[in-house]
Amino acid sequence: DQQVKQNSPSLSVQEGRISILNCDYTNSMFDYFLWYKKYPAEGPTFLISISSIKDKNEDGRFTVFLNKSAKHLSLHIVPSQPGDSAVYFCAARAQKLVFGQGTRLTINP
Amino acid sequence: KAGVTQTPRYLIKTRGQQVTLSCSPISGHRSVSWYQQTPGQGLQFLFEYFSETQRNKGNFPGRFSGRQFSNSRSEMNVSTLELGDSALYLCASNPGTVQETQYFGPGTRLLVL
Numbered sequence: 001d002q003q004v005k006q007n008s009p010s011l012s013v014q015e016g017r018i019s020i021l022n023c024d025y026t027n028s029m030f031d032y033f034l035w036y037k038k039y040p041a042e043g044p045t046f047l048i049s050i051s052s053i054k055d056k057n058e059d060g061r062f063t064v065f066l067n068k069s070a071k072h073l074s075l076h077i078v079p080s081q082p083g084d085s086a087v088y089f090c091a092a093r094a095q096k097l098v099f100g101q102g103t104r105l106t107i108n109p
Numbered sequence: 110k111a112g113v114t115q116t117p118r119y120l121i122k123t124r125g126q127q128v129t130l131s132c133s134p135i136s137g138h139r140s141v142s143w144y145q146q147t148p149g150q151g152l153q154f155l156f157e158y159f160s161e162t163q164r165n166k167g168n169f170p171g172r173f174s175g176r177q178f179s180n181s182r183s184e185m186n187v188s189t190l191e192l193g194d195s196a197l198y199l200c201a202s203n204p205g206t207v208q209e210t211q212y213f214g215p216g217t218r219l220l221v222l
Binding site for chain 1: 113142144149154157165201210211212
């Protein structure tokens with residue numbers, strides 16, 4: 001039972017353009033959502049989060065949007081840079097963190 | 110502060126053997142969580158320890174177990190290894206007061222032959 005789903009295994013974006021990564025969830029008890037970024041041979045690193053009482057949180061080039069009625073969240077990266085190439089995981093919290101399968105983002109020069 | 114450290118980084122075992130993985134959390138962090146990462150499955154939660162007690166548990170068979178020591182270091186054990194146990198095992202720590210921000214170690218890559 002995959003409670004958190006990232007339906008796009010990979011995404012390719014031109015440098016300087018916007019990258020949009022999507023995530024859907026099924027459990028309405030989730031109260032906190034996070035995005036993590038993972039480079040090869042490293043553990044995931046925390047990127048940005050959002051509480052379920054908000055619909056938007058912004059941190060520099062990264063913005064997370066939450067649509068609770070659609071049970072959908074997205075991560076926007078503007079402008080995309082080559083160093084953003086990594087695997088991105090969304091995660092949702094009830095009593096524990098539940099992660100999606102990840103989306104591999106590739107930024108092309 | 111030093112980050113989360115995991116040993117060993119790589120491990121090769123054969124079916125039926127057992128394995129113990131170690132995790133040292135960030136100094137001062139009392140919560141340690143373990144995850145299994147396999148291609149296409151994302152990070153699957155194994156268990157969380159806080160103050161030497163298992164606080165949360167995922168949906169893994171009893172062959173997967175763990176413990177935490179008084180210095181917050183944690184070990185994870187997998188007995189009777191199966192081919193499907195081949196994965197990256199990640200450890201994460203946080204201070205324990207909130208669950209939302211986990212700090213991950215680099216992981217131990219286990220290959221079962």
